[in-house]
Amino acid sequence: MSARGGSAFGGKKGKFIAIYGINGIGKTTQVEMLVEYLKKKGKKASRLKYPVYDLEPEGPFIYKYLRNPQFRKKNELSTHELQKKYADNRKRYEKTLISRLKKGEWIVAEDYIGTGIAWGLTWGGELYYLEKINAKLLKEDMSILMDGQRFLTAVEKDHRNEMEGERITICKNFHKLLSEKYGWAEVNANQTIKKVQTEIVEKVEILL
Numbered sequence: 001m002s003a004r005g006g007s008a009f010g011g012k013k014g015k016f017i018a019i020y021g022i023n024g025i026g027k028t029t030q031v032e033m034l035v036e037y038l039k040k041k042g043k044k045a046s047r048l049k050y051p052v053y054d055l056e057p058e059g060p061f062i063y064k065y066l067r068n069p070q071f072r073k074k075n076e077l078s079t080h081e082l083q084k085k086y087a088d089n090r091k092r093y094e095k096t097l098i099s100r101l102k103k104g105e106w107i108v109a110e111d112y113i114g115t116g117i118a119w120g121l122t123w124g125g126e127l128y129y130l131e132k133i134n135a136k137l138l139k140e141d142m143s144i145l146m147d148g149q150r151f152l153t154a155v156e157k158d159h160r161n162e163m164e165g166e167r168i169t170i171c172k173n174f175h176k177l178l179s180e181k182y183g184w185a186e187v188n189a190n191q192t193i194k195k196v197q198t199e200i201v202e203k204v205e206i207l208l
Contacts, residue, residue: 014044014101015207016138018112019200020179021146022172025189026196030146031110033197034204038106041208045106048097050115051089058089079125086116087133094138113137114178122171144203145179146196147172148189 017034019027031047038045053059062085064071077085090113100107113134120130150168179186187199 012104014103014105014107015141016097016101016107016109017204017207018109018114018140018143019146020111020114020118020143020175020184021148021189022150022168022175024150025146025148026193027110027146029193030196030200031108033193034108034200037197037201038108038204043106044104045108046100048107048109050109050111051086052093055089055092058085058092061085062089079120079123080129082123083116083120083125083130084133087137090116090134090137097138109140112140112143114143114175114182114184118171118174118178121174122167142204142207143179143182143184144200145175145184145186146189147176147179147186 019031019034021027028049035045035047051059051062053063061075062082065075065077065082066072097107116134117127117130121127150172178184185203187196187203189196191199
């Protein structure tokens, strides 16, 4: 969950970069901009969004659980049970992820292990358990936290993780604590889009 000197598959293979931050902080925009930057540098690069919603069986379940209050009420899970589904979704995609990296693809992930741990803690989960269920997953070559206040125009109606401002603040604080614990790089997200991109690129250049 932290920056490493090189990919697990050797210097000529692709790199796996994770962008973290609370909902509505601008991650999607910055991930897409970073992918375009890497392409201009001659890399085969793509955006990957976790969880992978179209990956059965966990993906569609998580999508509905987050966005449909009626479905959520009928299928209520404990924090640990829900986070296990997230971890299983990451594990289910891992074979494809590793295959893509081995072929030289650079993958920029919007959210990954750190997101699950931060939200799991926010909803009352235990750090030991959250780390344990994610422990065997592939680690990122670099993790970057976009730290700052979210943009309220991005709030998604009925989304379980976006409707409570106090919980968002708690999650933001957990992201910051995890960043310090795992050694993530950090950028100030409350700047112009171009300035945030510049800072992210400066962090990523060490991998190029």
